Amino acid sequence: MYVIKGENELGQTELSIRRTGTARKWFDLQQSQDNDESIDVTVIEANTGGVIVNIGGGLRGFVPTSQLDNARIFPLGGYSSKEEAGKELQAKLAELIGTELEVKVIEIDREKNRVIFSEKQVTNDIDPEKREETLEKVNVGDVLEGEVTGIAPFGLFVNAEGLEGLVHLSEISWDKVTNPADFHKVGDKVKVQLIGVDNGGKRIAYSIKRLQKDPWDEIIKKFKVGQRVTGEVTKIVDYGAFVRVEDGLNGLIHISELSDKLVKDPGKIVEVGKEYELEIISMSREERHLGLSLKRVNSSSPQPVAESVSESTVSPEMARLSEYLDEDGETEADKKDSE
Incomplete structure (x- = not known):
């Protein structure tokens, strides 16, 4: 008692x-x-x-x-x-x-x-001994062979050598991922890199994309500030328009870069699904997106020379682009669920 x-x-x-x-x-x-x-x-x-x-x-x-x-x-x-x-x-x-x-x-x-x-x-019939054996021998950064055991809104569950962990949607591909099922299905064999072990192995984080070549290695070589490209408008928002230049490469035309005239409604300048010739005015490897301009292509008056964005500085266009991607990518609820 x-x-x-x-x-x-x-x-x-x-x-x-x-x-x-x-x-x-x-x-x-x-x-x-x-x-x-x-x-x-x-x-x-x-x-x-x-x-x-x-x-x-x-x-x-x-x-x-x-x-x-x-x-x-x-x-x-x-x-x-x-x-x-x-x-x-x-x-x-x-x-x-x-x-x-x-x-x-x-x-x-x-x-x-x-x-x-x-x-x-x-x-899941997890073998505790196998799990402990794997935990003891692996280190963060190691590459393991695994199998997809589940698909959640926030990522993929992968069992690698008895150690089940989560590949968060932000670690599935270098492309933007909104639906993990577009990339893998249950039963797929995958190679994963161990990127995190928390609470004595109770929480395991894996990555698939870190074993793939970063497309920005080629993008930096292929595109330069001041270069003109063709891009398709994919979404219009009150502060500008989002554009797909090629697979895995997206950019933003800020509202101030749509026209020489004052623009209140971007939808009156550009249309979703339509392609436009644009000029790259900023690049950020860190943000992984481009700042684009329509007015510099259409304007007859001289425009100031654009400067590339440094790793430590993010332009307003890049900041806006990050907000858009957070909206369709990782959310606070996702973070909590992966924990």
């Missing part, structure tokens, strides 16, 4: 049955983790990061989305779009409410009243 007070004013020892049950449950959880044993829990709530489960004894735990069985929540073929991915994932998580899961404890912190579980470590 849990002793609340050694002796009260009546000379009696005060005990708590509820706290005794809670203390016992913490002990059982620690034993389960130490012995690598699974336990049953019930899903009582779902949120964007995973599901909250009832452990018993007045305790609750958390199963992150990344630790749920891939087959349970992620479609084999991926998602049709990023927007649909978020909706489908949230719906799948909500469907789990009331479901009993068999899980293993992967993190326990009594002081913070926190318990993290993994369903994958039960359903």
Whole structure:
């Protein structure tokens, strides 16, 4: 029994049955983790990061989305779009409410009243010895052979030599990735580079693109500031227009570079899907995009000589371009889910 007070004013020892049950449950959880044993829990709530489960004894735990069985929540073929991915994932998580899961404890912190579980470590038949063996021998930067085990809105799950980790969508390809399923499917054999090991190997980060040649090695050689190129307008926003110059190479015509005249609506100057001759006015290897100008091609008056952007300086056009890519690429929710 849990002793609340050694002796009260009546000379009696005060005990708590509820706290005794809670203390016992913490002990059982620690034993389960130490012995690598699974336990049953019930899903009582779902949120964007995973599901909250009832452990018993007045305790609750958390199963992150990344630790749920891939087959349970992620479609084999991926998602049709990023927007649909978020909706489908949230719906799948909500469907789990009331479901009993068999899980293993992967993190326990009594002081913070926190318990993290993994369903994958039960359903994926992970060999603990193989996993530990790989963890002991690999270092960040090593290249491993792996297999895609799941496709999530935020990236690919890859099992490499018993060590499952995440290839975040920003590490899949040098091209912009909005749907990981456009690049790989479940069962694909892939080579990955280990780029991060966190919390004793509980979180593993891999990269596929770092094993591929960076296209900007050739882009820097092929294009120069002041050069004229042809590009297709792919999106119009209130501060300008985004343009695809070639596969993997995108740029921005800032609103100030659309015309010599004052422009309030970029849509009145350029059209989506239409090609234009443009001039490169800035390049940033770091930002991996181009600053482009339409007015310098159409203008008859002399224009100042453009200067390339240094690695440490980002032009307003480049800053805007980064905002656009964040909108369609990595979000804060994605970061949290990959953790």
